[in-house]
Amino acid sequence: MRILVVDDSVHVHHQLRVFLTADGHEDLAFAFSAREAFELLGLDDDTPSPAADLVLMDIEMGEMGGIEATRRLKADPRYQDVPIIMITADTSSESLQASFEAGAVDYIIKPIRKIELLARVRSFLRLREEVVTRIKRNDEVQRTYEDLKRVQAQLLQQDKMASIGQLAAGVAHEINNPMGFIISNLGSLGKYVEKLAAYLDADEKLLAGCDPAIRKIAAQERQKHKVDYIRKDMPNLIAETSEGAQRVRQIVQDLKSFSRVDGTEFVHADINEGLDSTLSIAWNELKYKATVTKDYGQAPQVWCNPGQLNQVFLNILVNAAHAIVDHGEIRIKTREEGDSVRIAISDTGGGIPPENVKRIFDPFFTTKEVGKGTGLGLSIAYDIVVNKHGGRIDVTSEVGEGTTFSIMLPMKRE
Numbered sequence: 520m521r522i523l524v525v526d527d528s529v530h531v532h533h534q535l536r537v538f539l540t541a542d543g544h545e546d547l548a549f550a551f552s553a554r555e556a557f558e559l560l561g562l563d564d565d566t567p568s569p570a571a572d573l574v575l576m577d578i579e580m581g582e583m584g585g586i587e588a589t590r591r592l593k594a595d596p597r598y599q600d601v602p603i604i605m606i607t608a609d610t611s612s613e614s615l616q617a618s619f620e621a622g623a624v625d626y627i628i629k630p631i632r633k634i635e636l637l638a639r640v641r642s643f644l645r646l647r648e649e650v651v652t653r654i655k656r657n658d659e660v661q662r663t664y665e666d667l668k669r670v671q672a673q674l675l676q677q678d679k680m681a682s683i684g685q686l687a688a689g690v691a692h693e694i695n696n697p698m699g700f701i702i703s704n705l706g707s708l709g710k711y712v713e714k715l716a717a718y719l720d721a722d723e724k725l726l727a728g729c730d731p732a733i734r735k736i737a738a739q740e741r742q743k744h745k746v747d748y749i750r751k752d753m754p755n756l757i758a759e760t761s762e763g764a765q766r767v768r769q770i771v772q773d774l775k776s777f778s779r780v781d782g783t784e785f786v787h788a789d790i791n792e793g794l795d796s797t798l799s800i801a802w803n804e805l806k807y808k809a810t811v812t813k814d815y816g817q818a819p820q821v822w823c824n825p826g827q828l829n830q831v832f833l834n835i836l837v838n839a840a841h842a843i844v845d846h847g848e849i850r851i852k853t854r855e856e857g858d859s860v861r862i863a864i865s866d867t868g869g870g871i872p873p874e875n876v877k878r879i880f881d882p883f884f885t886t887k888e889v890g891k892g893t894g895l896g897l898s899i900a901y902d903i904v905v906n907k908h909g910g911r912i913d914v915t916s917e918v919g920e921g922t923t924f925s926i927m928l929p930m931k932r933e
């Protein structure tokens with residue numbers, strides 16, 4: 520517990536030092552003026568805790584008096600709970616009244632009597648100690664509460680993502696089955712159309728040798744039913760439909776490999792494949808915002824939980840798209856580096872101001888408007904990469920230039 524004495528007299532300093540050290544108070548500080556006291560107390564810096572636990576303040580000082588100094592100290596939240604005892608020779612009620620109004624808790628009359636001084640100092644230091652303990656306990660409770668809140672929100676979000684993944688994979692599975700026969704039937708249909716066309720050709724040849732009256736009727740029927748048009752359009756329709764069906768099948772495949780609900784455990788997986796399936800899931804968010812350039816290294820196999828890693832990639836890619844205002848570029852690079860794999864995702868978006876860089880991995884930190892971001896994406900990504908995979912995630916960013924997220928994953932770890 521530190522006691523600060525503020526008095527413009529050396530004599531008082533000396534006297535108080537003798538009295539206080541005799542009573543076991545070792546941690547003492549002395550100031551000759553209010554200004555010096557403010558400096559010692561760090562009134563202008565941003566240290567979080569106060570630099571003294573008790574202040575003994577002379578009322579009559581040059582430049583700034585003790586009452587004004589007390590008022591200033593009390594305006595600082597750090598010093599609101601720090602007791603200030605006035606030292607004064609002036610016992611007029613106005614001066615004492617003003618002291619109490621400024622925030623002082625008590626006063627000692629000059630000439631200072633040891634017994635009176637020590638009694639006051641002891642009792643206010645005891646009070647101060649109780650307050651400090653209470654603040655510490657409150658801080659702890661507050662911290663625990665915030666930890667709990669953070670973990671709970673992350674769990675909830677992860678749970679939500681997992682159940683969306685599960686739902687998606689379930690739907691994908693259900694779509695897969697009908698897609699199977701749609702694609703197979705389209706194949707048959709294509710062949711049938713070819714046969715019908717061949718038959719029509721043969722028909723035409725036959726008709727060429729017929730009576731002109733019959734040929735006329737045949738030509739009319741042909742026109743009426745738009746046979747020529749249909750014949751020409753049918754293969755196109757089937758080709759387009761097959762292409763659409765193939766695309767649906769690919770999306771279903773991507774959905775399944777993206778969510779990987781089958782695997783909550785670790786497997787050896789190809790990072791490039793994970794990135795590709797994530798890209799196709801995020802495609803809708805990305806395609807209008809950015810040209811995506813892929814620079815993949817040799818399919819690096821990593822011991823990982825692919826479903827979780829895909830969530831990490833998804834959030835980083837979506838963040839990149841959000842950071843781009845009109846249109847920009849997103850680059851994805853994978854490389855083996857020693858026994859790790861580095862995945863770098865860069866964008867040409869607005870960048871992150873330096874003061875925000877240290878906060879982006881904090882849960883709930885978001886610069887997006889309400890409803891657009893929960894601020895959990897990167898905190899979950901951090902948890903997945905660092906805690907669950909023993910990897911690293913770093914960011915470099917330049918405002919106005921863009922941002923690169925770099926993930927290092929150890930390749931093997933059973």
Ligand SMILES: Nc1ncnc2c1ncn2[C@@H]1O[C@H](COP(=O)(O)OP(=O)(O)OP(=O)(O)O)[C@@H](O)[C@H]1O
Nearest residue numbers: 838839842870879885886892893894895896897922
């Ligand atoms: N590529 C980026 N460019 C610029 N700022 C970014 C980028 N990635 C993240 N940020 C900043 O980091 C903040 C936190 O990102 P995070 O993914 O954790 O949350 P969010 O995207 O805001 O919300 P959520 O992901 O939960 O929907 C963002 O709000 C944004 O300010």
Ligand SMILES: [Mg+2]
Nearest residue numbers: 834838896897
């Ligand atoms: Mg995000």
